[in-house]
Amino acid sequence: GWQREPETEEKFRSLVDASQEGFIREAVEILIEKGVFESTRRENRVLEWRHPEELERIFDFDLRKTPESHQRLLALIKDTIKYSVKIGHPYFINQLYSSVDPYGLVGQWLTDTLNPSGYTYEVSPVFTLMEEKVLSEMRKMVGFHGGSGDGDGIFCPGGSMSNGYAISSARYHKFPQVKTKGLQSLPRLVLYTSADAHYSIKKMASLQGLGSDNVCLIPTDSRGKMDLNELEKSVEATLKDNAVPFLVSATAGTTVLGAYDPIEGIADICKKYDMWLHVDAAWGGGALMSKRYKHLLKGVERADSVTWNPHKLLAAPQQCSTFLTPHKNILSECHSAEAQYLFQKDKFYDMKYDTGDKHVQCGRRVDVLKFWFMWKAKGTDGLEQHVDTIFDNAEYFTRKIRDHPNFELVLSEPECTNICFWYIPPSLQNVKRDEEYYCKLNTVAPKIKERMMKDGTMMVTYQPLDDLPNFFRLVIQSSGLNHSDMDFFVEEIQRLGKD
Numbered sequence: 001g002w003q004r005e006p007e008t009e010e011k012f013r014s015l016v017d018a019s020q021e022g023f024i025r026e027a028v029e030i031l032i033e034k035g036v037f038e039s040t041r042r043e044n045r046v047l048e049w050r051h052p053e054e055l056e057r058i059f060d061f062d063l064r065k066t067p068e069s070h071q072r073l074l075a076l077i078k079d080t081i082k083y084s085v086k087i088g089h090p091y092f093i094n095q096l097y098s099s100v101d102p103y104g105l106v107g108q109w110l111t112d113t114l115n116p117s118g119y120t121y122e123v124s125p126v127f128t129l130m131e132e133k134v135l136s137e138m139r140k141m142v143g144f145h146g147g148s149g150d151g152d153g154i155f156c157p158g159g160s161m162s163n164g165y166a167i168s169s170a171r172y173h174k175f176p177q178v179k180t181k182g183l184q185s186l187p188r189l190v191l192y193t194s195a196d197a198h199y200s201i202k203k204m205a206s207l208q209g210l211g212s213d214n215v216c217l218i219p220t221d222s223r224g225k226m227d228l229n230e231l232e233k234s235v236e237a238t239l240k241d242n243a244v245p246f247l248v249s250a251t252a253g254t255t256v257l258g259a260y261d262p263i264e265g266i267a268d269i270c271k272k273y274d275m276w277l278h279v280d281a282a283w284g285g286g287a288l289m290s291k292r293y294k295h296l297l298k299g300v301e302r303a304d305s306v307t308w309n310p311h312k313l314l315a316a317p318q319q320c321s322t323f324l325t326p327h328k329n330i331l332s333e334c335h336s337a338e339a340q341y342l343f344q345k346d347k348f349y350d351m352k353y354d355t356g357d358k359h360v361q362c363g364r365r366v367d368v369l370k371f372w373f374m375w376k377a378k379g380t381d382g383l384e385q386h387v388d389t390i391f392d393n394a395e396y397f398t399r400k401i402r403d404h405p406n407f408e409l410v411l412s413e414p415e416c417t418n419i420c421f422w423y424i425p426p427s428l429q430n431v432k433r434d435e436e437y438y439c440k441l442n443t444v445a446p447k448i449k450e451r452m453m454k455d456g457t458m459m460v461t462y463q464p465l466d467d468l469p470n471f472f473r474l475v476i477q478s479s480g481l482n483h484s485d486m487d488f489f490v491e492e493i494q495r496l497g498k499d
């Protein structure tokens with residue numbers, strides 16, 4: 001092996017000096033003790049609420065001309081943890097991401113230690129092959145091409161971007177001239193998604209020049225699922241208008257209600273009208289890991305593309321979002337720009353491993369490692385067990401509130417692990433459900449939310465939906481939770497909701 005000469009040792013020393021080494025070691029100790037362990041203990045608070053003006057006053061945000069001491073920097077780390085929301089806390093059930101997986105966390109730290117950018121094999125050899133492996137296993141689970149794993153995929157900075165890739169791929173698939181000639185070479189294009197779909201579909205349609213007016217929001221049924229008759233009617237109306245229907249985005253696990261659209265029926269309509277079928281399974285895709293719950297996505301193997309975010313139901317650290325497709329070359333054909341300074345054609349290795357050109361990003365944070373590492377640590381069986389546990393907790397919670405006099409479910413049979421409900425305080429029980437009642441009910445969730453934020457005991461979000469008054473959406477995706485935690489949520493909401 002290569003041996004350095006002893007007299008040149010000094011020349012080869014690390015860029016990190018001894019005092020910085022001590023600082024890094026102390027900082028990591030604080031991250032482990034305060035950021036991981038203290039932040040996830042049930043007896044500790046989920047957050048230390050401060051109004052913005054107060055936080056400005058008590059937190060040292062100012063940037064100065066002179067450097068801060070290591071002691072001061074360590075104190076700032078502690079303050080940052082103290083005043084941040086503890087996403088890993090078991091009682092943070094506010095959003096579609098939560099918990100702290102030890103293996104995912106180490107994978108995340110390992111990524112940050114190596115600081116890679118994922119575009120060429122020469123700078124990211126391990127991650128290039130790792131991405132291909134994970135994406136291929138995910139494609140197998142989706143079932144494209146009979147479950148062979150064939151096709152393509154990318155890691156994206158979030159589900160919104162993944163959905164954006166669906167729009168650009170679908171558009172290119174139908175009208176490849178769009179890449180060079182632009183939108184003016186195309187007829188008016190129309191896409192369809194349910195009224196409860198994620199707002200990124202509209203955003204991405206605007207961003208890509210299609211216009212949000214050309215996104216038809218299809219009404220949902222009483223279970224929050226896209227209505228197939230309404231979809232077909234809307235497609236027919238587009239055709240009558242001499243516009244071109246080109247894409248349906250079905251949702252597998254809607255953001256608020258957790259509904260799974262009927263993918264098979266939507267696939268039939270897509271086939272009939274020659275439209276691209278995208279399935280936004282950012283939230284509910286994790287169910288594919290479970291033999292018991294994968295039926296929720298029946299027909300997903302017929303999709304042209306799928307968004308699936310392991311940072312959601314599978315609880316990988318933020319963020320980890322994938323776009324998967326059975327179309328082998330569409331991503332590079334649609335997005336490549338062949339920059340010569342980066343993707344030199346005369347490299348000494350096989351250029352097919354320089355995967356960056358199929359992304360719209362250039363520099364790209366590598367999001368695969370944390371998920372790959374979790375998968376290694378738990379095995380596919382462990383990920384399946386995780387999914388089964390969170391669904392079990394969600395079902396337990398749903399049963400518990402179904403017959404409870406202070407609670408009312410928005411959907412009587414929630415399909416995913418987000419459960420929507422109203423808390424009905426004693427003052428609103430057994431009273432006539434007129435306009436005044438609904439006005440009052442609308443104020444209940446915001447008031448309870450304010451109290452829980454100020455007490456710091458738990459965090460759960462609320463929202464209105466169409467003409468439904470504000471209701472809670474409790475999201476379960478940490479398999480570290482158990483039935484006693486579900487009991488706690490019910491009791492704590494009752495405590496906070498006292499008139």
Ligand code: ABU
Pocket residue numbers: 094095096097159198255
């Ligand atoms: N796609 C992000 C969803 C955010 C949330 O509702 O938790």
